[in-house]
Amino acid sequence: MPYYKRFDAPPPDPKVLQELTAQQRQMQGNIILQKPDFELKYIAGCDSSFIGEDTILSVFILLTYPRLEVVEKVWHHGAVDLPYIPGFLSFREAPNLLKAYEKLQQKPDLIMVDGHGISHPRRLGIATHLGLHLNKPTMGVAKKVLVGKYNEPAATKGAIAPLVYKDEVIANVVRTKDNIKPVFVSPGHLIDLQSATDIAMHCALKHKLPEPTRLADHYAAVFKKLV
């Protein structure tokens, strides 16, 4: 049984958070950051939105790579148990994301997640979390920093700056569009920082968010109206 299911409706009290923290620490040793050893033919983007207070709707968009043509769109919604707590996002969103993932006919070679990968207090952001559960390459693209410090990258598209936390480069701050706030790209699992950064840039067309994430974000709003 996936370990997160052992926490069916855990109340957000300090004791439970300590247990969740312990679980993340335990998983740290399983994270693999390496040059990709897969053929990137299909890439998926995922995102979640909320309907009211306790219902989550997750979306997965499958695209071809490197052409980025949409070939599949799936979604799933259900109840959420935990409230949002910085550092524990995956316990709130991963369960439903995994159910949406199961609906994909064709599984992707890499998943681009909205949120951080290893750029997390315990190196277990939601992208890494999903990667370990699925034993699948994942990378994170976040709109805001969680931990770490950085210097603003140049204002032109393509400019990058390292995000440092405890003397370690945990992500790249990437300018995906001229004069627009940068995004934070980090490896999730089974990929390295440089490759994740290259892929994010390749997917950065005319918007701030790379296509997989942008489309997942877009369709999350679309599907929400159908619920």
Next chain:
DNA sequence: GCGACAG
């Protein structure tokens, strides 16, 4: 003790 704090 005082901020910071993915989605």
Next chain:
DNA sequence: ATCTTGTCGC
């Protein structure tokens, strides 16, 4: 994430 008006720019 979500609540929300007008506004600046391609």
